[in-house]
Ligand code: HEC
């Protein structure tokens with residue numbers, strides 16, 4: 656466990672090291688591998704697949720490192736990360752981070768959003784995800800993310816299915832959320 660984590664830190668240190676600047680054009684070219692699932696311009700049209708547009712650069716890089724190290728597991732992502740070197744990961748982070756964020760659909764259930772907003776205050780979500788929920792550094796953007804994926808992510812933290820280096824914060828947050836709160840939070844955040 657400790658060894659695996661050290662491996663992740665080493666990989667991350669190599670990625671974050673000051674050796675080269677990220678190349679957005681190269682990231683865009685590499686993102687051809689991602690379009691089929693994560694959508695054109697990083698806006699997903701597929702159930703349970705997250706949009707990547709405007710995610711913080713570091714969040715994207717960390718998640719790719721977690722998948723590659725096997726610390727976060729997903730059958731669809733595994734064969735993809737096996738093809739990525741550290742430079743690809745750096746370039747992909749820079750590319751997706753500078754794309755315009757997803758546009759939220761019109762809110763069809765404002766009452767549910769109100770409940771979600773209250774649950775977000777209770778869970779102090781904005782203290783890490785920022786008041787506009789755009790995320791920062793290793794903290795994900797959740798504003799405008801697909802509602803089905805937000806529900807899935809919160810369930811995965813709550814049940815312990817989702818692991819990695821950054822999940823400790825979310826595991827304790829999600830553990831105490833009720834099913835009703837998860838539905839309301841996901842609806843609220845997806846419509847921001
Ligand atoms: C075959 C479909 C598929 C392809 C191709 C694919 N992904 Fe994914 N990706 C997924 C799925 C499904 C998830 C969600 C996994 C989960 O629920 O844990 C995901 C999750 C991610 C995440 C975590 C995002 C988050 O919000 O938690 C990142 C980052 C990511 N993919 C980047 C990429 C990049 C970069 C590429 C191309 C180099 C790529 N993916 C190609 C299916 C795919």
Ligand code: HEC
Pocket residue numbers: 705717774775778779780781782783784793794795796797800805808809818819820821822824825828840
């Ligand atoms: C202490 C800081 C902190 C708090 C408080 C917090 N989060 Fe997070 N959140 C994070 C971090 C860090 C990540 C990325 C974790 C990882 O690497 O898996 C994250 C990830 C997520 C994700 C997954 C996003 C994705 O694209 O995969 C969701 C959904 C989420 N948070 C929702 C919430 C909600 C809703 C609340 C309030 C109830 C909340 N968070 C409170 C730090 C926090």
